[in-house]
Amino acid sequence: MATMVHERGTTVPRAAVPDGSAPAGAALREPDIRRHELAGFLRSRRERIMPEQVGLPRGIRRRTPGLRREEVAQLSAVGVTWYTWLEQARPIQVSAQVLDALARALLLDPSERSHLFALAGAVDPAPGAPSPTITPSVRRMLERLEPFPACVQNSRYDILAYNRTYSVMMCDMDALPPEDRNCLWLAFTDPQWQAALTSPRETKQTLVARFRSDMAEHLAEPPWKALLARLRNASPEFCEIWERHEVIGNTGRSKRFVNAHVGTLNVVHTNLWLGPTSGPRLVSYVPEDDESQARLEKLLLLKTLEARQPAAV
Incomplete structure (x- = not known):
C-alpha cells in the first residue's frame, strides 16, 4: 500500500509525487532534464523580481530574495502547492494557459517567454509578443x-x-x-x-x-x-x-x-x-x-x- 503525503491539507499518494531528484548515480532522461531546467529557470526569474515591481508590499520580515513562491502563485492564479511542485521539478502537467500566466507574473521578456515554453514542451498561444522597448x-x-x-x-x-x-x-x-x-x-x-x-x-x-x-x-x-x-x-x-x-x-x-x-x-x-x-x-x-x-x-x-x-x- 502506498504511503500518503499531506501537502497543505491535500492528500496525495507518495508514488504520484516524486521528490524531484534522481537517485545518486542515476542517469536523467530528457523529460527529467527538462523538468529540472524549468524548475531552475522559474526559481531564478522569481528571485530577481522585487515585490514593488508587481505591486506587492515588501514587508519587514522578507528573507527570500525576490518574490515568494506563494506570491508567484497568487499573481498567476494557481495553487501554492502546485507551483511549489513545479519548482521542485515534479512530474506534473502544465497547460499553455498556466505558462502564459506565469510568464506575465514573472515579467518575462519575449526571449525568456520562448525559453519557458520550450522547457515545458508546450506551444506558446501568443508567439512573438512584442517588447515595449522603443527602438x-x-x-x-x-x-x-x-x-x-x-x-x-x-x-x-x-x-x-x-x-x-x-x-x-x-x-x-x-x-x-x-x-x-x-x-x-x-x-x-x-x-x-x-x-x-x-x-x-x-x-x-x-x-x-x-x-x-x-x-x-x-x-x-x-x-x-x-x-x-x-x-x-x-x-x-x-x-x-x-x-x-x-x-x-x-x-x-x-x-x-x-x-x-x-x-x-x-x-x-x-x-x-x-x-x-x-x-x-x-x-x-x-x-x-x-x-x-x-x-x-x-x-x-x-x-x-x-x-x-x-x-x-
Missing part, C-alpha cells in the same frame, strides 16, 4: 512625421514615446513624470489635457470602454490592476463610467482639440500597430484641413524655438 528606428519615424503629432502607446494607454508636436498638443508632456504619461490618467486628472478636449465626457467614456475591452486579456497582470486602482482612487467620474461595463474597439476617427497655443485643431486619429494588435501602436494625428495643417506647423515651430532658449539660471 531608435521608431523614434526616427516619430521625428519624420512632424509636424503631424504622433506617439507610441501600449494597450494600457501608456505613452511610451512621442514627437515634438505631440509633446505640446494636449499639455506639456515633457513636464510630466513618466508614470503620469497615460491617456486615461491625464483625461481624468490633468486640467490642461481636459481643457484641450472639445467633448470631454464623450472622450472619457470612449477611453474607459476601450480600456475595459483591452483589460479582458490582462485581468491578472499587476500593471493593469495598479492602473485601475489608481484611477479609481483619483476620480469618482472614472468609477461611475467604469461601472457601466461598456466596451468598444479601437478605430480611427476625426477629432477636434483646442490647443492653448494655436487654437482649434481638426485631425484624423489613426492607429498603426507595430506588431500584434495587443502590442504597442503608433498613434498619429493628420490634419483635416489647411488651417489645421498651418497651426500644427506653427506649434512645431513654437516648440523648436522654446528648445533653443537658454535655460533659466
Whole structure:
C-alpha cells in the first residue's frame, strides 16, 4: 500500500509525487532534464523580481530574495502547492494557459517567454509578443512625421514615446513624470489635457470602454490592476463610467482639440500597430484641413524655438 503525503491539507499518494531528484548515480532522461531546467529557470526569474515591481508590499520580515513562491502563485492564479511542485521539478502537467500566466507574473521578456515554453514542451498561444522597448528606428519615424503629432502607446494607454508636436498638443508632456504619461490618467486628472478636449465626457467614456475591452486579456497582470486602482482612487467620474461595463474597439476617427497655443485643431486619429494588435501602436494625428495643417506647423515651430532658449539660471 502506498504511503500518503499531506501537502497543505491535500492528500496525495507518495508514488504520484516524486521528490524531484534522481537517485545518486542515476542517469536523467530528457523529460527529467527538462523538468529540472524549468524548475531552475522559474526559481531564478522569481528571485530577481522585487515585490514593488508587481505591486506587492515588501514587508519587514522578507528573507527570500525576490518574490515568494506563494506570491508567484497568487499573481498567476494557481495553487501554492502546485507551483511549489513545479519548482521542485515534479512530474506534473502544465497547460499553455498556466505558462502564459506565469510568464506575465514573472515579467518575462519575449526571449525568456520562448525559453519557458520550450522547457515545458508546450506551444506558446501568443508567439512573438512584442517588447515595449522603443527602438531608435521608431523614434526616427516619430521625428519624420512632424509636424503631424504622433506617439507610441501600449494597450494600457501608456505613452511610451512621442514627437515634438505631440509633446505640446494636449499639455506639456515633457513636464510630466513618466508614470503620469497615460491617456486615461491625464483625461481624468490633468486640467490642461481636459481643457484641450472639445467633448470631454464623450472622450472619457470612449477611453474607459476601450480600456475595459483591452483589460479582458490582462485581468491578472499587476500593471493593469495598479492602473485601475489608481484611477479609481483619483476620480469618482472614472468609477461611475467604469461601472457601466461598456466596451468598444479601437478605430480611427476625426477629432477636434483646442490647443492653448494655436487654437482649434481638426485631425484624423489613426492607429498603426507595430506588431500584434495587443502590442504597442503608433498613434498619429493628420490634419483635416489647411488651417489645421498651418497651426500644427506653427506649434512645431513654437516648440523648436522654446528648445533653443537658454535655460533659466
